[in-house]
Amino acid sequence: MVGVTGGEPDGSDNPRDATRGGESPLEIVERVAAEMAVAGRRTSSRFDAARFHALATGCGGELWQRIAGDPHAVAVLRSYLRLLAEAVGMGCLVPDAGGAMRDLLSDLLATHVPARLTELPVEHRAACLAMLWNLGEGLLQEPAWLNRFAMAFAGDARDLLALPAHLERLLEPVLAPRPPSQWAGPCTLAVLDPRSLADGFLPGDMHLAAPAVVCVHDRRRAGAQLGVLLEHGGRSRFLGATPCLGREVHEGARPAVTFAANHLAVAGHQVALGWLRAPLEKLVTATGFVVASTVDSQRLWVVDTP
Amino acid sequence: MSLAHDRVARWLQGRAGVSADGEVVLGERRGVALVHKLARAYDWIATQVLITPYDDMEFGAARSVGRGGAVALHAGQRWCSFILLPLLTLVTGQRLLIIGGPGRGKTSIAMLMAMLVGDPPAEVRRMVQRGHPQLTVADLLGSPLPSELIRAQSADAVRVAWRRWLTQRVKVIDEYNRIPTKTQSALLSLMAEGCAEMFEQVVEVGPSSWYLTANDDLGGGTFEVIEALRDRIDAVVRCPPYSGRLLDTLAARVGDGAPRALDDLAPRDLVLSLAELARIATEVRALAVPEDVLDAVGFFAGQLDFCGRASPRVEYKNKDTLHIAGRRVAHVCNEDCPLDKQQNLCSQSESGVSARAYQSLLLLAKALAWFRGEPAVSIEDVRALLPWVLHDKLRINPQSAFFTRPEHRVYLTDRVSWIHQMFDAAMAQRAAYAKLRAPVDGLRREVAGLGSRGDDEVTQAMERVRRAMEKLVEQGELTAPVHADLLVLKGLHARCQRLLDDRRRPSWSA
Numbered sequence: 159m160v161g162v163t164g165g166e167p168d169g170s171d172n173p174r175d176a177t178r179g180g181e182s183p184l185e186i187v188e189r190v191a192a193e194m195a196v197a198g199r200r201t202s203s204r205f206d207a208a209r210f211h212a213l214a215t216g217c218g219g220e221l222w223q224r225i226a227g228d229p230h231a232v233a234v235l236r237s238y239l240r241l242l243a244e245a246v247g248m249g250c251l252v253p254d255a256g257g258a259m260r261d262l263l264s265d266l267l268a269t270h271v272p273a274r275l276t277e278l279p280v281e282h283r284a285a286c287l288a289m290l291w292n293l294g295e296g297l298l299q300e301p302a303w304l305n306r307f308a309m310a311f312a313g314d315a316r317d318l319l320a321l322p323a324h325l326e327r328l329l330e331p332v333l334a335p336r337p338p339s340q341w342a343g344p345c346t347l348a349v350l351d352p353r354s355l356a357d358g359f360l361p362g363d364m365h366l367a368a369p370a371v372v373c374v375h376d377r378r379r380a381g382a383q384l385g386v387l388l389e390h391g392g393r394s395r396f397l398g399a400t401p402c403l404g405r406e407v408h409e410g411a412r413p414a415v416t417f418a419a420n421h422l423a424v425a426g427h428q429v430a431l432g433w434l435r436a437p438l439e440k441l442v443t444a445t446g447f448v449v450a451s452t453v454d455s456q457r458l459w460v461v462d463t464p
Numbered sequence: 465m466s467l468a469h470d471r472v473a474r475w476l477q478g479r480a481g482v483s484a485d486g487e488v489v490l491g492e493r494r495g496v497a498l499v500h501k502l503a504r505a506y507d508w509i510a511t512q513v514l515i516t517p518y519d520d521m522e523f524g525a526a527r528s529v530g531r532g533g534a535v536a537l538h539a540g541q542r543w544c545s546f547i548l549l550p551l552l553t554l555v556t557g558q559r560l561l562i563i564g565g566p567g568r569g570k571t572s573i574a575m576l577m578a579m580l581v582g583d584p585p586a587e588v589r590r591m592v593q594r595g596h597p598q599l600t601v602a603d604l605l606g607s608p609l610p611s612e613l614i615r616a617q618s619a620d621a622v623r624v625a626w627r628r629w630l631t632q633r634v635k636v637i638d639e640y641n642r643i644p645t646k647t648q649s650a651l652l653s654l655m656a657e658g659c660a661e662m663f664e665q666v667v668e669v670g671p672s673s674w675y676l677t678a679n680d681d682l683g684g685g686t687f688e689v690i691e692a693l694r695d696r697i698d699a700v701v702r703c704p705p706y707s708g709r710l711l712d713t714l715a716a717r718v719g720d721g722a723p724r725a726l727d728d729l730a731p732r733d734l735v736l737s738l739a740e741l742a743r744i745a746t747e748v749r750a751l752a753v754p755e756d757v758l759d760a761v762g763f764f765a766g767q768l769d770f771c772g773r774a775s776p777r778v779e780y781k782n783k784d785t786l787h788i789a790g791r792r793v794a795h796v797c798n799e800d801c802p803l804d805k806q807q808n809l810c811s812q813s814e815s816g817v818s819a820r821a822y823q824s825l826l827l828l829a830k831a832l833a834w835f836r837g838e839p840a841v842s843i844e845d846v847r848a849l850l851p852w853v854l855h856d857k858l859r860i861n862p863q864s865a866f867f868t869r870p871e872h873r874v875y876l877t878d879r880v881s882w883i884h885q886m887f888d889a890a891m892a893q894r895a896a897y898a899k900l901r902a903p904v905d906g907l908r909r910e911v912a913g914l915g916s917r918g919d920d921e922v923t924q925a926m927e928r929v930r931r932a933m934e935k936l937v938e939q940g941e942l943t944a945p946v947h948a949d950l951l952v953l954k955g956l957h958a959r960c961q962r963l964l965d966d967r968r969r970p971s972w973s974a
Binding site for chain 2: 296326
């Protein structure tokens with residue numbers, strides 16, 4: 159545990175940005191949390207004081223243990239607890255039945271900030287908190303799949319300040335417009351193997367979350383999903399483990415697909431599938447993709463045509 | 465720039481920033497739809513302030529539980545009228561009377577409405593006008609400054625210190641039936657004209673939502689409420705009783721000594737600015753009332769107004785004719801009237817309802833439809849609000865043969881259920897009469913399009929109208945729906961006649 163500065167100035171001119179003599183770390187967090195709780199109740203009709211207190215002493219306590227003693231530590235703590243109170247008042251930070259947060263803002267505040275904020279130089283921490291808030295709150299206005307998509311990959315960012323650029327890179331192919339396919343051929347086949355990402359993953363139910371994103375559920379384990387990014391030219395790939403990305407896409411007419419003798423027939427094209435004989439699940443998209451799984455394999459077969 | 469870049473850049477343009485003292489600060493929340501704000505206000509009041517388990521405004525298909533149909537489960541939305549009606553009054557700038565015994569939350573709900581427009585609790589308490597037998601006009605409105613009374617050479621030189629509550633957006637009059645009659649008249653001017661006058665000076669009250677409270681509305685006050693003041697009230701709502709199941713909440717409040725919601729400001733995310741209220745009012749008024757809904761309301765209204773025994777003339781067969789002559793429905797509603805008192809609604813009420821009441825109903829129905837997220841007013845909206853709008857406007861005729869049946873006697877004590885059953889019966893009758901009324905609608909449309917047609921066509925239409933009237937008159941009883949159709953047809957006939965007269969009149973006389 160990091161020692162308390164015992165009433166000494168911690169590098170700020172702000173009179174509030176100082177700890178009081180003899181206060182234990184928990185007391186400091188409790189004091190600031192009580193102040194933010196009052197503000198939270200005044201600001202938000204949905205403010206849940208008990209939830210906020212649990213998060214403030216849990217996540218806030220964890221953050222304080224890491225930053226206490228750093229310059230501007232109290233300002234960072236106050237900033238963090240203010241954001242936590244605002245998020246609670248907005249109805250965020252409520253985990254789902256599995257204990258996972260439902261949106262990126264909640265996930266950032268509950269998980270990433272306490273764990274990773276100290277990776278940043280002291281002088282960037284407050285600005286980073288503000289940036290993360292804006293990013294997370296902005297995402298709240300977006301479709302659910304986009305939020306879950308961002309949550310799934312936020313942890314891969316180099317550090318918290320790099321998160322916007324990281325998300326931009328990831329979303330680039332996902333958000334690019336996809337015209338409907340003419341199903342004119344040629345057809346390309348990609349076989350995706352999930353073993354490196356999730357050992358024992360067995361593809362089950364599949365659904366489109368976005369025009370280019372498929373959410374594949376594990377047929378044995380509830381709550382285990384992999385995202386697949388669909389790209390033409392046999393370049394489709396797994397995005398990684400995700401929460402269920404939701405069923406957001408309602409596509410129009412798609413051609414009939416038939417499977418027979420290690421082949422797939424679609425719009426007059428025959429595509430050899432290797433040893434896939436009969437599909438367990440199949441998904442056809444208007445943008446020219448057929449995704450299939452089989453009962454005795456972990457792999458996914460993705461056929462695409464422009 | 466790519467879509468992803470634009471999207472992320474947009475997210476980053478948020479309301480969080482870093483202040484000069486190095487802390488993250490947040491601007492106001494953006495883009496919360498006003499209807500969600502009001503829904504949140506409802507939830508806050510219902511779950512944290514005035515907790516009530518009585519959701520008596522229910523929508524969607526109903527399924528009875530057990531025998532007798534006393535308990536029903538509805539598939540759709542549900543609200544507590546005691547909370548929802550004050551909110552609808554707030555956004556429509558109407559006048560609501562809240563009735564109920566002491567300690568049931570009448571004044572609290574009214575004060576909460578004032579807090580929702582941002583008034584601090586202490587200010588709200590000061591602004592509440594408490595009715596008592598000594599309340600004078602000066603207490604209510606203000607008074608001239610004494611020094612100026614002596615100095616002034618003329619009345620208009622006397623400056624009046626108007627009471628501050630007069631210009632508040634939310635006005636609360638507590639126990640209005642304890643206010644002396646003279647002061648009630650001053651209150652009536654305020655509510656009716658929207659201004660008060662004293663020493664030739666006028667104060668405008670501006671757009672306002674009025675909340676009046678009374679322990680009970682039928683003689684429990686110190687002074688009888690003047691009829692005109694009562695008529696200015698758009699709706700009435702009653703307090704639900706406190707549920708014994710919620711005593712633990714009361715015990716917790718007593719135990720923790722925490723400040724009550726009424727001691728604190730309303731949460732900022734609920735506060736409606738005057739501009740927001742104006743925007744809501746515009747959105748509400750823009751909502752459509754479909755023709756079918758207007759027809760349903762008109763059909764019901766016709767049933768209430770009608771009295772076949774009031775006059776031999778079709779135009780005067782209504783309850784106003786009786787009242788003007790100092791008679792009551794019970795005087796004429798007897799075995800001499802051939803109508804079945806169980807089937808026809810006319811005998812149940814002593815009075816019809818004024819056009820003002822229907823205006824209030826339609827505006828509140830629009831507000832309710834807006835709150836429910838509906839694109840237009842539905843018959844369900846009207847049905848839900850009707851008992852509260854007509855609560856004080858519709859006088860019951862307890863002598864009606866309808867109430868002699870044991871199963872109907874309960875309606876003498878429960879007005880809400882009484883009005884609901886009348887509306888339901890009217891809608892059933894409307895469905896039954898649909899075939900009979902269809903030709904009338906057809907003729908109405910035909911006459912509406914006659915403006916550019918030749919005289920022959922107008923004459924033919926007149927003849928069709930006349931024959932339709934003849935058919936209605938000859939086919940049996942003159943009930944309220946038949947009476948309403950006869951009046952419509954007579955009006956159509958007169959319109960055709962006017963059209964022909966206008967064409968025959970020399971142009972210089974126009």
